[in-house]
Amino acid sequence: MAYDAVAPGSSPQTDPFTPSADSVLWRKDFLLGAATASYQIEGAVDEDGRLPSIWDTFSATPGKVLAGDTGAVACDHYHRWEGDLDLLTRLNFEAYRLSIAWPRVMDEAGRPNQKGLDFYKRLLGRLKDKGLQTFVTLYHWDLPQHLEDRGGWLNRETVYRFADYADLMSRQLAGHVDAWTTLNEPWCSAFLGYGNGHHAPGLANVRYATQAMHHLLLAHGQATQVLRTNDPASIKGIVANVGRGTPASSSEADRRAAHLFEVQHNAWILDPLLKGEYPADLWALWPGAEPLVLAGDMQTIAAPLDFLGINYYFRTNVKSDGAHGFVDVPLPDVERTQMGWEVNPDGLRDLLTGFHGTFANLPPIYITENGMASDDQVRDGRVDDTQRISFLKRHLAAVDQAVKQGVDVRGYFVWSLLDNFEWAFGYERRFGVVHVDYGTQQRTVKRSGELIAQFIDARSKRD
Template sequence: MSSPRLSPPAALAGPDFLWGVATASFQIEGAWATDGRLPCIWGTFCNTPGKILNGDTGEFACDHYHRYAQDVDLMAELGVDAYRLSTAWGRVMDEQGKPNHKGLDFYKRLLDRLQEKGIQRWVTLYHWDLPQYLEDRGGWLNRDTAYRFAEYADLMSRELAGRVDGWMTLNEPWCSAFLGYGNGHHAPGKANIAYVRPAMHHLLLGHGLALPALKANDPGAKRGIVANVGRGTSDSAAPEDQDAAMLYEVQHNNWVLDPLLKGHYPKALERLWPESRPLVLEGDMATISQPMDFLGINYYFRTNVRSDGKDGFVDTPLADVERTQMGWEVHPQGLQDLLVGFKAQYGDKLPPIYITENGMASDDAVGADGQVHDTQRISFLNRHFEALAGAKAKGVDIRGYFCWSLMDNFEWAFGYERRFGLVHVDYETQKRTPKDSALQLKEFLAARG
């Protein structure tokens, strides 16, 4: 049987649809103590025994800090329209809030090379690598961190003005709040459900406080945020289990999107986490719900749930379904269902959407022929492209797609075992090998004209 071919549908092949790849600073840069970069919570987490699979760390990662030019050339060779990257907060300013010009100059060189190659530059300000000194003051449990984030956004948008096509304030605040402070799976490793709603409120407040600076300092760039969303369903028709599926989506999706697009938190959070209440001051929700130019959506999987017998849900994984190396169920229809649902829920408040992450991990290796045959990834991508086309056909304004990820990298608590890249990375030699998915994406983009 022949291998699948990457074949995005015609609805995504037009000249106005943006095709990109994405990465994050801590996952690829390495050089975590170079040129004045300050320690961050993920460095601390890596150095805590038992937190990262195989004891891996992000100290070297993909050495992108030193190999950025090669990596930009690789993107140009693939023919992508855009690159979504993140900047490391601790690399660009010190504890007193003063700029670190060596760190800033790195990002300026990177962005300038992207411009030379005709690649749009989409920059995420916060992809989870909070400076450790701020965590020592309480991190996202401390309201002051939101104001420090606004200062960081002000500095970056002044320093990089004219070099950025789209600014994203936060990446996946759900992960920062819940995985970082609720269950401890991510840095800083706090595990107290009472922390989750205060942490989220301060994250979203930081987003809102940053928007005016981004607009004032770099008016030619778009401004938005990136939310990870998940489809929640139940294989049981029992009312309590259908209610559990609703609660899953409330905590995973509406917890972030309702305050941004409606100006209030969903009431059902009181059922889920009555012990976790944020201090919301007058004016906070107006700050959080300021208009944005776009909404970034990250989608990976569907979760099957049932009632926990109380006001909550429990994961009940389905048998005999396709899964990725992460153990996540492959469910492209969930992406279409969510996007169409968001259009129905938020109406005119829903800004244009970019899929800012979508992809899968697989146990990829370079074969005897020198190539990487990632057939499952190609099939995965094709089916998600069809889901996007289906959502567009139902009137959802989707402007672009960024594949996660450009290359294999440090996959947070899973270290280097899980490979999400279109490009294979040999971590011993740092050799980059485009996988079949990358080569076929190149063919599609070239044929698109």
């Protein structure tokens, strides 16, 4: 299954998805879905007992989010969820990945907030009525602010509060969820939130980042045990965002830099989960930043997974910083998205095959996020997002190549169903296959969404 790459300055192809006859995409057991996250789409931050989250606080702080945007309204999904689920049906998606807003379902004392719980019960019930598989993420970055006030992920107590949250949700929603995901992208929560301050809660200390990561992974391990007890029929996993690093030259120093890039982005998370230990080279990169690890922690973190979610967006070219780290060296004349990220589908294939060769116990994989931002505009009632169409084709082709090299990939979720609040970039960057007019909340299916719908329909009719 091969698609033409897009040369700088050229026009991406816009023809329908036409994978080769032997592509994994034609398999009816290969799941095709769309993904969203609570704070990015729900809005209604002050309604029905929802408490403030760290992202409410962060986005309300001047200078933290582009244009001063916040998630207060977002896509107003809290009120428009029925129409948004109809879009999933219209686009023929077979699965939906969503997240639960922790501040919406529990009060400060840990008691359930029934109105918040009822919202997710209605939503998941409608998804099951529509025949969609449900992938539910417990934590997509919206930590209750009252927990951050007590130290957040730097405080080991948050691990136990997360286990309480997982217990409540899995007891309340057992039978409504096909797949539970404990955490989305702990790298972003730990490094961007506590290491460089780009994300909430906005702290910037590498030692904070490593301790936050340890508590996040420990919370994952404890929650996984709870989920297995309360909802044994579902599958359980975690979602990691991974990065492909390549050296700026063939020098030993630059090759080492690329290795350290992938240690920091990938092995920092995957080694504890799949090997029960942190990579030794991480402490060569960050000497003296080892977290406090108590007896039994690593065994809890390394609890067996039913699946691993992989989020992939871009490749990073790096060189040695002359000490014990790396610096980015952006390549000239390569295709980039509105985020400035390099489009590099081969990086996804290479990472998948690399993980397959590295981890003997690698669980089945779902690509839980893949997509791109562009400055999409509605013209004459249409959105012709030609670059996104080409992007998705080439990344699906990369997944197909990885499967043919032995990697057990069982599904793919496009990021995202809707244009939404893109964290520190606010509403400027559009990732959806459905355009959202934030002034009117009008939804317009983009050309990429139309082509996805056509392909899934064609697949369903294939012998």
